[in-house]
Amino acid sequence: MTKLFEPAGCRVDLRTGAMSDATGAYQKRFRDLAGLYADEAAFSAMQETWNDTVVYEVSEFRPNERTGDLIFGVTRMLPGKVGEEYFVTRGHIHKQSDRPEIYYGQKGRGLMLLESPEGEVRVVAVDAQTVCYVPPYWIHRSVNIGGDELVMLFCYPADSGQDYDCIAKAGGMRARIIDDGRGGWKQIDNPNWRMRDAATVAALYGREKKEENA
């Protein structure tokens, strides 16, 4: 008989952005985010005071990584900018690229920046009490466009995995989210972004099948 996993109740603390009864956690400090932002001079200038600061952290409940199960948790992200560009997470596509994800805004003002393998761009507001559905195959990154911490619940299939390289290999994401100078945001093009070639696009769509056949 299958050994049963015990039900759990995990409390989300909106003040600290942590979740009780998590099975794990990780933190990203400012120094871990080198290369994400357009304004490298601004990044360097901030390093002296910001280098060890935890810019975002994740606490998660990960029962296992079996197909059909779920992983969920909470992300807490500081407000801030590098130059005029709002703080972002590294961003990823799922290794099993047909796996989706939901993000549920809890505190602060966030955006989900999405990019298809072919380079289509979408932006979804993730304010408190808004669920963002990230469909299969979309690269996605969170952006804190507010003056307060951004706290979001997330949930994704346990066998999804994360591929962070797909963004770096394209010179970043196609769009950047910057301060519009009036307390809001605007989307601009990233001049370093390179359109993926057909083989790369096909691999992003077909990766899970390649692994099954490997």
Place this chain on the structure above:
Amino acid sequence: MTKLFEPAGCRVDLRTGAMSDATGAYQKRFRDLAGLYADEAAFSAMQETWNDTVVYEVSEFRPNERTGDLIFGVTRMLPGKVGEEYFVTRGHIHKQSDRPEIYYGQKGRGLMLLESPEGEVRVVAVDAQTVCYVPPYWIHRSVNIGGDELVMLFCYPADSGQDYDCIAKAGGMRARIIDDGRGGWKQIDNPNWRMRDAATVAALYGREKKEENA
């Protein structure tokens, strides 16, 4: 190339318990819940005034039912009792019984009542800002133990399906949640509950394999 599904942002309205941009919704009225409660005389007595009342409703975002995708939504449930027993949802096990679910309390005071195929019982509090993880193979039902509406976000794998009969066939769930007479709740045994025989238990664990082989 795979046709991409569009990203979405769904706002949860805590006042109405509805979710914007839902792809569907359903309601359960009092008359739909006949047979769930121990006190049949109390149920009959309530029918005249309650029969058409929507006791709980669900609005959901269901992109598809493909393995690896996700369905999510919001449940809103009235407060109340039938006799001394708090209002409950019908409850289910997933047709693909190895599929889990998460419930995230948003408003009110809820419990998740869980039962394994062998009849183990668990109770998890689902207060606001608490995530309940329902692991694979657990039958589960929501209970509103508060004086206010219970609102919860839920998320489960898109290929889960629901089997509602497993509860009725056993004479209900093994435990009932009743008013303890002091504004709280207590768990009592349901005398009508019948232990499942070995073949029924095995079918609940192995159902998804039988369907694959069918």
